[in-house]
Amino acid sequence: xxxxxxxxxxxxxxxxxxxxxHEWDGVKELDTPLPRWWLYIFYxxxxxxxxxxxxxxxxxxxxxxxxxxxxxxxxxIVMENVGALETARAADYARLRDASFDDIIADQxxxxxxxxxxxxxxxxNCATCHGAGGAGAPGYPSxxxxxxxxxxxxxxxxxxxxxxxxxxxPQARFSQMPAFGRDGLLAPRQIADVTEYVLSLSEAxxxxxxxxxxxxxxxxxYAEQCAICHGANAAGDRAQGAPSxxxxxxxxxxxxxxxxxxxxxxxxxxxxxxxxxxxPGLIRALAVYVYAQGGGEPDAPAPASSATETPAGE
Numbered sequence: 001x002x003x004x005x006x007x008x009x010x011x012x013x014x015x016x017x018x019x020x021x022h023e024w025d026g027v028k029e030l031d032t033p034l035p036r037w038w039l040y041i042f043y044x045x046x047x048x049x050x051x052x053x054x055x056x057x058x059x060x061x062x063x064x065x066x067x068x069x070x071x072x073x074x075x076x077i078v079m080e081n082v083g084a085l086e087t088a089r090a091a092d093y094a095r096l097r098d099a100s101f102d103d104i105i106a107d108q109x110x111x112x113x114x115x116x117x118x119x120x121x122x123x124x125n126c127a128t129c130h131g132a133g134g135a136g137a138p139g140y141p142s143x144x145x146x147x148x149x150x151x152x153x154x155x156x157x158x159x160x161x162x163x164x165x166x167x168x169x170p171q172a173r174f175s176q177m178p179a180f181g182r183d184g185l186l187a188p189r190q191i192a193d194v195t196e197y198v199l200s201l202s203e204a205x206x207x208x209x210x211x212x213x214x215x216x217x218x219x220x221x222y223a224e225q226c227a228i229c230h231g232a233n234a235a236g237d238r239a240q241g242a243p244s245x246x247x248x249x250x251x252x253x254x255x256x257x258x259x260x261x262x263x264x265x266x267x268x269x270x271x272x273x274x275x276x277x278x279x280p281g282l283i284r285a286l287a288v289y290v291y292a293q294g295g296g297e298p299d300a301p302a303p304a305s306s307a308t309e310t311p312a313g314e
Contacts, residue, residue, distance in 0.1 A: 089117070093281030101154040101299070104288060111288070118289025121282055125274075134293045138252055139269050143294045147249045151238050152297035158287035164273030165241070172273060175241030177229075181264030186225065193218035194226065195260040201234050201246050208256050 009018045012030055022029040052058060056068040092113050096104065104110050122134070129140040136142030141149060150160050150173050165173040180186040186194070197218030199210040223232070229242040236244035243251065252262050261267075274283060290296070 093117075093279065096284050097279070097281040104284075114285040114288040115292060117282065117285040118287070121278070121286050122289055126286070134290065139267070141251055142249070143290050145249065146295045146297070147244070147247060148294075148297065149238065149241050149243050152291070152294065153299050154287055154291050154296060155299065157290050157296060158284060160271070161283050161286050161290075162273065162275045165271040166268060167270060167273040169273040169275070173241055175229075176268055177262070177266040179264065179266035180225070182266070186221065186263075190221050191260060191263050194221040195256060195263060197222050198245055198259050199256060202248055202254065
């Protein structure tokens, strides 16, 4: 219900304010104008919004957006900053790319640059699988220990990063453990026996109390089916990417159930090859960082030549 405009407005008895004449369920609306300062701020925000629409990118269109008079672009600014940073670091990456690993280790400033660049690249690209600091996860090997499937020298690590593992790269590291159970290569009893044998090889796994009789039968199965890759002493073979079975490092877990599942299904992950995404300098920085995290291995000494030089003319 509202009063006619010609009628005098009612004055609220409690506040002394005039009412608008509107009433809902006995509640009357007071005619209280907004504060001037509030109105001025409100109008100023409208003006500021219009100015922003004119100057800056603002409104979406069918195939784009309004660019604004200033043609401002956060994406362009970020790309310019990244490009400037890459330009500033280009000389250091060139030094890193052209230096030998011995040179990197001997040059403290170059080594510090490699470690810093490698750490940043690892955090952005590798930690998702290998964990912060290379701690690893089930199916993703730890890079913070001294156990290496494909070799732990700087050259080995750099090559693995470059070509990947089962990545499809022509030179990729490649190994494939047979799925002895899924493909019917071994009977369930044989898989159970060789599982007990594998458990008996590791000091930590012996706590699972492997069945001695089953382990003895499994040793025969191992010699016939597994030793060709993992070695007669089960120490592994890096040339084939076959891990050691005598240590206490397990990629998919060392429980009886996990060991048996690996024998049955032959699991194997994929590591991408990074040569298409990273330049050689950054790959080398990553190799140096991973080497430092895991206590990498020294290069093998060059074999001494046994040949005797023959004087010219003889």
